[in-house]
Amino acid sequence: MPSQYSAYVSDTAPGRGALRAARSWLHSDAPTRSLNGSWRFRLSPAVPTTADFASEGFDDSDWDSIPVPSHWVLQGDGAYGRPIYTNVQYPFPVDPPHVPDENPTGDYRRHFDLPADWAEAERVVLRFDGVESLFRLWVNGEEIGGASGSRLAHEFDVTSFVRPGDNVVAVRVHQWSAASYLEDQDQWWLPGIFRDVTLTARPAGGIEDVWLRTGYEDGQGRFEPEITAGVTAFPVTLRVPELGVERVWTAPDDVVPFEVGAVDPWSAEQPRLYDVTVSGAAESIALRVGFRTVEIRGDRFLVNGRRVVFHGMNRHETHPERGRVFDEEHAREDLARMKRFNVNAIRTSHYPPHPRLLDLADELGFWVVLECDLETHGFDAVGWVGNPSDDPAWREACLDRVRRTVERDKNHPSVVIWSLGNEAGTGGNLAAMAAWVHARDTGRPVHYEGDHTGEYTDVYSRMYASVPETESIGSDTSRAPLMNCTPAQSARQRTKPFLLCEYAHAMGNGPGSLDQYEELVHLYPRLHGGFVWEWRDHGILTTTPDGTPYYAYGGDFGETVHDGNFVMDGMLLSDDVPTPSLHEFKAVAQPVRFTFDSGTGHVEVTSLRHSADTSDLRLRWRVEHDGTVVDSGDLKSLVVAAGESARVPLPEVPVAHDAETWLTVDAVLAADTAWASAGHVIATAQLDCSARRPVPGVRRRTGWRPSDGTLTLGIADFAEGSLVRLGGRPVTGPRLELFRAPTDNDEGVSDEVEESDAAVAGVSAAALWRRDGLDRLTARRVSVERTDEALRTVSKVSAANSGSSVTVETVWSVEGDELELRVEIEPSRGWRTVWPRIGIRFDLPDGTAPVDGAEWFGLGPLESYPDSLRAARTGRFSAAVRDLSVDYARPQETGHRSQVRRLTLTSAGSEVLRLSAVPDLRGRRPGFTLSRHTPQQIARAAHPFELPDSTTTHLIVDAAQHGLGSRACGPDVRPEFALRPESRTIRLRLSAG
Secondary structure, three states: OOOHHHHHOOOOOOEEEOEOOOOOOOEEOOOEEEOOEEEEEEEEOOOOOOOHHHOOOOOOOOOEEEEEOOOHHHOHHHOOOOOEEEOOOOOOOOEOOEOOOOOOEEEEEEEEEEOHHHHHOOEEEEEEOOEEOEEEEEEOOEEEEEEEOOOOOEEEEOHHHOOOEEEEEEEEEEOOOHHHHHEOOOEEEOOEEOOOEEEEEEOOOOEEEEEEEEEEEOOEEEEEEEEEEOHHHOOEEEEEHHHOEEEEEOOHHHOOOEEEEEOOOEOOOOEOOEEEEEEOOOOEEEEEEOOOOEEEEOOEEEEOOEEOOEEEEEOOOOOOOOOOOOOHHHHHHHHHHHHHOOOOEEEOOOOOOOHHHHHHHHHHOOEEEEEOOOEOHHHHHHOOOOOHHHOHHHHHHHHHHHHHHHHHHOOOOOEEEEEOOOOOOOOHHHHHHHHHHHHHOOOOOEEOOOOOOOOOOOOEEEEOOOHHHHHHHHOOOOOOOOOOOOHHHHHHHOOOOEEEEEEOOOOOOOOOOHHHHHHHHHHOOOEEEEEEOOOEOOOEEEEOOOOOEEEEOOOOOOOOOOOHHHHOOOOEOOOOOEOHHHHHHHHHOOOEEEEEEOOOOEEEEEEOOOOOOOOOEEEEEEEEEOOEEEEEEEOOOOOOOOOOEEEEEOOOOOOOOOOOEEEEEEEEEOOOOOOOOOOOEEEEEEEEOOOOOOOOOOOOOOOOEEOOOOEEEOOEEEEOOEEEEEOOEEOEEEEEEOOOOOOOOOOOOOOOOOOOOOOEOOEOHHHHHHHOOOOOOEEEEEEEEEEOOEEEEEEEEEOOOOOOEEEEEEEEEEEOOEEEEEEEEEEOOOOOOOOOEEEEEEEEEOOOOOOOEEEEEEEEOOOOEOOEOOOOEEEEEEEEHHHHOOOOOOOOOOOOEOOOOEEEEEEOOEEEEEEEEOOOOOOOOOEEEEEOOOHHHHHHOOOHHHOOOOOEEEEEEEEEEOOOOOOOOOOOOOHHHOOOOOOEEEEEEEEEO
8 A cells, every 4th residue: 555655746736735826036135045055865766655854853874965956866976876868758657647666766854054033034935946856845854845846946934843043954856756747858857956945034024026017119118017015015116226217105006007218128139127126124126127018910929019030949958967957157158159159039948947047048138938847748659648738637737837937937028928838738728827827927928839729829839840831831822721720720820920939950960951941931921930959969978887978868878768869959069069050050040141232342231130230240351262361351331220221332352363252241249248259250141253264174085995904193003993092192992982871860750751752751761771772882893994094994883682773984084283083973773762972982091190181172161061051151171080070979970061172181280182173064063071980880889989999081072962951850851952863973183292
């Protein structure tokens, strides 16, 4: 028979005992004492049958110590269990509201000293800002109560249980509880007291709560204050010194809305805050307020009367060592980094963050969609049977969560939308939550993506809609029915603002087509942008048995069920390194657009900003010849209002006749800001001013005769038709390479595929590549011929158990003082799917001096692919081999540089080999990848430390690459970026270093 302690964990009630109603997180001068620090700790594998540990005299001397806040599974080197990662799956049987008897339970104890003068306080309140998942509280041996809602604040009145001097607080935390069914967010399960614990002396006549609602219209500000306090707290005075505002209320009924006068509005671009104090006789509260009005007019979402476009990120609270424990310095830098990459919005997926994060969002400037701590995604596995979102037994728990979300954070100007949660199906409890929010806060709309038919929410929201579907949603002429909607419901949803609460799944190398989504936002005003999934990888720093550090993902801790590396889906790596996709996002979302008119010698500058003009920016230009700067300066200064355009004359551009000429214009910060230094680039554009130069033709050769293929041509030595040395270095190749180490998107198995033959529903592209043997191609030499200055080979390349093949003709020839390589690649009929690449591979053994770097003129500086090119610019770049690749948590295709003109391989700073790429007849240029591992080796590794030691550098020159797409959790590669089997030519000129 279950004990009272084990039965407690299956109770759906959100709290009990002396738990107080939710209120704002306020900065008060009431005395406080942090209980953060070292606590005594004991972990039990199941719920203990007694609570003897809570008694005052309990001897905890043999217990361990643990820091609070922290997660116990991240402490003690595995002594307290291990993290568990799941996306959708519950890591326990779906048997609501019950959880297994095997329920790790952490008991915490600590002593604290209560100052003698706190005896004068009206109440002593103990606050927990975050405990996962359910906890019970005792003070001095007396049970106070308990609560659930891991990412929500809970306060307890402990006045009757504390005394001056020494006191003992005891907390029992259960890893699993009925509340766990409501917290199936895509993240690590990390139990423990992971946010602050604070003791507060609430003064007699104190101010219980403050809500300073603001409005802004026609340059004028407005307050709609709500003061929660007893009569003895009055008179209460509100002061805004900067505005000369002082309002005194002598009684609760005096608190009414009032006009402030002229103010500067708050927006994400100009986050103007005013310091306000609300003071009574016993307590003073400090707030920072921003004046802004949020509204929906028709299908437009507006702030201060102007349409908002969200260039947003879904943000989890995660750190590779602390988990969800908040660190303000790291969080501030994290948000500053977002600003530097043109991110203007945050969706707090899928729970309220630490409250200080919203203070930072107010200060630095972000549009915030604040999400409730609710997700029940695991019920999808059982057909949503028993889903708490539609079960009356769970209604109070759901309502409690949304109340605590709204009440805690209602004062923040950055919060412009409330979200009920995520992926919790739909049902009456969600509708009740929306009704409560609508009644409580008329100044912000309600969002919930799962309300597909728009029964109880104010904006139409979807996740991972494809580009064509997003266009259909935005178009007034489209009559296509919306997903899960009748025609009438579709018509209703089309009258609302639309946002992509999740799109562009940023897992591993990708996503692609960000620019196509962005263009739709400017074509269709109903579309308001969206939020990339997601901001950062959730890797947990750990080590292999031999001590090698790495970032762990699902399955690395021996979980019974897990979702692998699906938690590694951020635009920022776990160690804070921005991925190329984040640079791509920055380029796509840049708030200034340049349109060159070379005919008139002007550039049109368009501000895509919400409210700020361009007076904070400076326009710089430079001219480069083959990547070398030959001239630079500043354009004529101009101030462009938000949403407007202006033209500015371009400089005279000196055009080279023997080099490419490129003009680059950057918009940079004119002065330091809170998030970037002066000179930081906000937006950039390039104009190709090159004089046209002829492409050298292919010299027709005759007199071919059969040969054994052993000869020397210029810098190349051949044996039996195969290259063996270049410039005196051992080299093998070129061999046909059609395979790339599959990206996470290549491994995606979505049933939603584009209208093309780029993918098969329910089958990953990577599986098709392996089926067709692209990772295990073999060659058969068909012929070898030569002239005095040329060598030609023909090979047939195919895979075991495959009737499809590729004919590869390779011609080496001496052209002046250079060696030319021309490779003609022609597929047979019968190939049934896209190819990952069409390229040739050279293997360069280390010998005495390994090839360890590259210098190139082409697109850079970071990797780029056909559907991810906006961040790439034409220039001259260099990098070490190790820096050409990205350390994705799961090794995969990385490092491709597009449209290369010239490439120099280096060893210890010395040139080894120079290659020039000749465009094909359609003007297409190849790309290159330089790596210490082959695609096949990379594909076999699940973690970077599993890559083998290498003694060879591998150069792949690609005629073409398949796009990236977003199919790990979203649409596949768009048809125009899908690489179908086709004939291609690669033509290179080579010389020794």
